[in-house]
Amino acid sequence: MSAPTTAIRSVSPARWSAPRQSETPGDTGAQPDETTADDEYQRDQSPQAIVVERLTKVFDARPVLRGVSFSLGQGRTLALLGPNGAGKSTLLRILATLSRPTGGRVIVMGHDLAREANAARWAIGYLGHQTGLYGELTARENLLFFARMYGLRDGAKRADALLARVGLRARANDHVGKFSRGQAQRLALARGMLHDPAVLLLDEPDTGLDEDALALLSELLDERTRQGQTTLFTTHQLARGLAQSHQTLVLLRGRVAYDGPSAALDLAAVCDLYGGEA
Amino acid sequence: MKTVTRAPSGALERDTARARPAEQTRPGWRTGLAGAMKRYGPYAEAALGAVTAIGMLLTIWAALVYAPTDLIEGPVQRIFYIHVPMAWLAYLAFFLVAAASVMYLITRDDRWDWFARANAEIGAVFTTFVLITGSLWGKSFWGAWWVWDARLTTTLILWFIYVVYLVVRSFWGRTAQGARNAAVYGILAFFVVPINYEAVTWWRTLHPSEVLPLGGTPQLPPAMVIALLLSLGAFTLLFAFLLLQVYRLERAQATVERLRAQLEEE
Amino acid sequence: MRLAWGQLWAIVGKDLRLELRTRQVWMSMGVFALLALLIFSFAFDLRVENKAAVGPGALWVAFIFASMLGLGRNIAAEQERGPMDRLLLCPVDRTVIYLAKVIGNVIFIGVVEAVALPVFAALYDLPIITGLIVLITLLGTIGIAAVGVIFSALAANTRAREFLLPLLVFPIIIPVVLGSVRATEALVNPIHGDPPWLGLIIAFDIICLSVSAILFQFVVEE
Structure with a gap:
C-alpha cells in the first residue's frame, strides 16, 4: 500500500526514475495548475476516492485483468493508459459497477462494490464508448429522465445549467438522434455529471471531439479538480493524458506496468513501454 | 519468470474454473474430498459402473421373468419397469438442473453449471425414452400412440423445456x-x-393413478413391487453413472476452451 | 421506497414517450394481431357451430404472437446504444427496472388488445365484450409480459435474439394459454363446474413475477 506498484516487465525499472520533465510535452489542453514539476505525489495523505486491490477479471476463460492494485486520492485526476486490449475499458466498467470482478476488492468513496453497489452508484458518473442517450428523446428530456432516476429535486434546473455548460442550450429541444458525434458526446458528458458524482469515469472521452469540445472537456476536468472531485479517464492521446492528470496508470495485458505521478513520466518512456509490449 | 508475488494471479489463470482467487478457497473437507476423489476416483467409478451393469441385468431378469404377467394389460405392462423409473429420474434431473442453477448464480462456480448442463442432457434423453415407452404402452392399452392426458402432456412440455434449454x-x-x-x-x-x-x-x-400409494396398501402384487424397486435402484445407478460421465465431458470441453483461449493469448 | 416508485414511473413514462414518438411497435403489433385473426377465420372456415370453440383460441394465439413482436422490440430498443448500461448505472434496484418493463409492456400489449377485441367480437360474431373479458385479458397479458420481459432481456444479450424469444417463452406460458382460452370460452359457453382458471392465471402471474423479479439482476448484470 505504501509504495507505488511498479511491476515493470521487459523494461528496466531505472527508466521510470528518469529526471522529471520541467515541462509536460505536447501540451494541447489547459494544464491544471497543480500539475507542476514539484507537485508532490502523496497518495497516503489525502482520503482515497478509489482503492483497488488485487483485482482480477476473467472473461470466459480469458484473463483480462490479472491482479491490478492502485488507489486514487480524492480530488485527483488519473489518466489510464495502455494499448488496445490492455484491460482499460474492463477496469472502468468494473469501477462503474457495470461488471462484476472475478476476484479482488474495489472500494469507491468508501463503498465496497461487492456489497454496496447501489450506494456507490450515487457517487459514480460513467461515460462509456456508447453515449447512453435515447435517440428519440430531446437533449433536455434525456437529462430530465436521468434526473428522475437519481431522484434529483432540482432536476430541471440542473439539466438547464448543464446544457448551457456544455454549450447545447440552443439544441435543448432537438432529438438526440440528429446530433453529431461531438454534440452527442457533450450531452453524454452532461448526463454523466448530472448527479454531481464524486468520481467521474470517462472511457476515451476525447474521441470524436473537435477543438472546442476538447477545450471544454479539459475545463470541466479542471473545474472538478478545483472542487475536490475525482476523475479517471482513458485516452489514446498520450500527451494530452499526461498533461491533464496528476497520476498515470499504465496497463499492459491486464497488469499495472506503471503507477505514479504523471509529471514524472515523459512521452518517450510511455511510447517505449507500449512498444515493448505491443 | 515466476516469482512469489505473482503466484496468486498465476494460480488464477490456471484455475479459471473456480472463478475466484486461489487464496479464497479455504482448505478443509472440500480439498480433502477432492484429494480422496483423485486417489480413489477411478476405482469408485469402475465399481459404480460394474454395479450398474449388474443392476441392469437383474432388472431385465426381474422385469421379463420374475414379475408376473398383468392379468388385464398382458405382457405389455412389463414396459412400465423401464417407464416409471425413467420418468421419476427425468423429474429428478429437472429438479437438479434448477438446484444447480441456483447454486451457480450464487457461487458463480463453473462446476455447478457443468452439473446443471449434464443433468439437462441426461434428463432430455430419459424424458425422450419416457415418451417413447409411454406411447408404446398407450398404443397397446388405449389403442392410440398419443392421448392428450395430463401426465403425458406435462411430460411432453417437460421434454420441450429440456430441448429448448439445450x-x-x-x-x-x-x-x-x-x-x-x-x-x-x-x-x-x-x-x-x-x-x-x-x-x-x-x-x-386419463393416466393410470399412482402405482405405489405411500402409506396405503399397494395395489400391485409384491413381486411386481419388488421388480419395480429393483429397476428403480438400477436406473438410479445408471443415472448417477451417466451423470458422472457427462459431467466429466463438460469439464473436459471447458478445459479445451480455456487452453485454446490461452493459446490465442500467446 | 419513494425513490424506487419515482424511478419505476420514470422508466414507464420514458418507454411510453419513446413509443408514442415512433409508434412503430404499436402499429406493427396491431396490424399483426388483426391479420392473424383474419388468417384464422380462413384457416378454420368459421361456421356457426364451431366458432365458439375455435374463436377464443384464435384470439389468444393472435395476442401471444403480437406480444412476441412487441416484447422483442422493447428490450432491443433499450439495448440499442449500449447494453442497458444507462439504466444499470443509475442507483436503481434491478427489480424496479424489471417491474417497469413489465408494466410498460402490459400497457403496449393492452392497447393492441383493446383494438383487436372489438374487431374480433365483430368478425367472429361472439358476445364476449363484458367486464370479465377485460380482467381475463389483463391477467393473461401480465403473465405473458412477466415471462416475456425476462426472456427477451435474456435473448437480447446474445445473438439470434428474435429467433430465440418465442422458443424460450412458449413452453413456459402454456398455463396462461390454457387458462385464458378456457376462461374466454366460458364467457361464450358457460360450463357448470368449470375449474377456477382465473385463479390459476393469478397464481402463475404471482409466481412468475416474483421469481423473475429476483432473477432479472442475473440476466442484465455482467
Missing part, C-alpha cells in the same frame, strides 16, 4: 453470460412446472 445453450456457447441465462431459464421453468401440471390436469386426465 438448443439455446448451444446457441449461447460456453460463455459466462450463456451459463447465467441458462440458469435463469432453468429456475423459472422449474417453478412453472407445478402450475403447468395443475392446468393440464384440469384440462383432462
Whole structure:
C-alpha cells in the first residue's frame, strides 16, 4: 500500500526514475495548475476516492485483468493508459459497477462494490464508448429522465445549467438522434455529471471531439479538480493524458506496468513501454 | 519468470474454473474430498459402473421373468419397469438442473453449471425414452400412440423445456453470460412446472393413478413391487453413472476452451 | 421506497414517450394481431357451430404472437446504444427496472388488445365484450409480459435474439394459454363446474413475477 506498484516487465525499472520533465510535452489542453514539476505525489495523505486491490477479471476463460492494485486520492485526476486490449475499458466498467470482478476488492468513496453497489452508484458518473442517450428523446428530456432516476429535486434546473455548460442550450429541444458525434458526446458528458458524482469515469472521452469540445472537456476536468472531485479517464492521446492528470496508470495485458505521478513520466518512456509490449 | 508475488494471479489463470482467487478457497473437507476423489476416483467409478451393469441385468431378469404377467394389460405392462423409473429420474434431473442453477448464480462456480448442463442432457434423453415407452404402452392399452392426458402432456412440455434449454445453450456457447441465462431459464421453468401440471390436469386426465400409494396398501402384487424397486435402484445407478460421465465431458470441453483461449493469448 | 416508485414511473413514462414518438411497435403489433385473426377465420372456415370453440383460441394465439413482436422490440430498443448500461448505472434496484418493463409492456400489449377485441367480437360474431373479458385479458397479458420481459432481456444479450424469444417463452406460458382460452370460452359457453382458471392465471402471474423479479439482476448484470 505504501509504495507505488511498479511491476515493470521487459523494461528496466531505472527508466521510470528518469529526471522529471520541467515541462509536460505536447501540451494541447489547459494544464491544471497543480500539475507542476514539484507537485508532490502523496497518495497516503489525502482520503482515497478509489482503492483497488488485487483485482482480477476473467472473461470466459480469458484473463483480462490479472491482479491490478492502485488507489486514487480524492480530488485527483488519473489518466489510464495502455494499448488496445490492455484491460482499460474492463477496469472502468468494473469501477462503474457495470461488471462484476472475478476476484479482488474495489472500494469507491468508501463503498465496497461487492456489497454496496447501489450506494456507490450515487457517487459514480460513467461515460462509456456508447453515449447512453435515447435517440428519440430531446437533449433536455434525456437529462430530465436521468434526473428522475437519481431522484434529483432540482432536476430541471440542473439539466438547464448543464446544457448551457456544455454549450447545447440552443439544441435543448432537438432529438438526440440528429446530433453529431461531438454534440452527442457533450450531452453524454452532461448526463454523466448530472448527479454531481464524486468520481467521474470517462472511457476515451476525447474521441470524436473537435477543438472546442476538447477545450471544454479539459475545463470541466479542471473545474472538478478545483472542487475536490475525482476523475479517471482513458485516452489514446498520450500527451494530452499526461498533461491533464496528476497520476498515470499504465496497463499492459491486464497488469499495472506503471503507477505514479504523471509529471514524472515523459512521452518517450510511455511510447517505449507500449512498444515493448505491443 | 515466476516469482512469489505473482503466484496468486498465476494460480488464477490456471484455475479459471473456480472463478475466484486461489487464496479464497479455504482448505478443509472440500480439498480433502477432492484429494480422496483423485486417489480413489477411478476405482469408485469402475465399481459404480460394474454395479450398474449388474443392476441392469437383474432388472431385465426381474422385469421379463420374475414379475408376473398383468392379468388385464398382458405382457405389455412389463414396459412400465423401464417407464416409471425413467420418468421419476427425468423429474429428478429437472429438479437438479434448477438446484444447480441456483447454486451457480450464487457461487458463480463453473462446476455447478457443468452439473446443471449434464443433468439437462441426461434428463432430455430419459424424458425422450419416457415418451417413447409411454406411447408404446398407450398404443397397446388405449389403442392410440398419443392421448392428450395430463401426465403425458406435462411430460411432453417437460421434454420441450429440456430441448429448448439445450438448443439455446448451444446457441449461447460456453460463455459466462450463456451459463447465467441458462440458469435463469432453468429456475423459472422449474417453478412453472407445478402450475403447468395443475392446468393440464384440469384440462383432462386419463393416466393410470399412482402405482405405489405411500402409506396405503399397494395395489400391485409384491413381486411386481419388488421388480419395480429393483429397476428403480438400477436406473438410479445408471443415472448417477451417466451423470458422472457427462459431467466429466463438460469439464473436459471447458478445459479445451480455456487452453485454446490461452493459446490465442500467446 | 419513494425513490424506487419515482424511478419505476420514470422508466414507464420514458418507454411510453419513446413509443408514442415512433409508434412503430404499436402499429406493427396491431396490424399483426388483426391479420392473424383474419388468417384464422380462413384457416378454420368459421361456421356457426364451431366458432365458439375455435374463436377464443384464435384470439389468444393472435395476442401471444403480437406480444412476441412487441416484447422483442422493447428490450432491443433499450439495448440499442449500449447494453442497458444507462439504466444499470443509475442507483436503481434491478427489480424496479424489471417491474417497469413489465408494466410498460402490459400497457403496449393492452392497447393492441383493446383494438383487436372489438374487431374480433365483430368478425367472429361472439358476445364476449363484458367486464370479465377485460380482467381475463389483463391477467393473461401480465403473465405473458412477466415471462416475456425476462426472456427477451435474456435473448437480447446474445445473438439470434428474435429467433430465440418465442422458443424460450412458449413452453413456459402454456398455463396462461390454457387458462385464458378456457376462461374466454366460458364467457361464450358457460360450463357448470368449470375449474377456477382465473385463479390459476393469478397464481402463475404471482409466481412468475416474483421469481423473475429476483432473477432479472442475473440476466442484465455482467
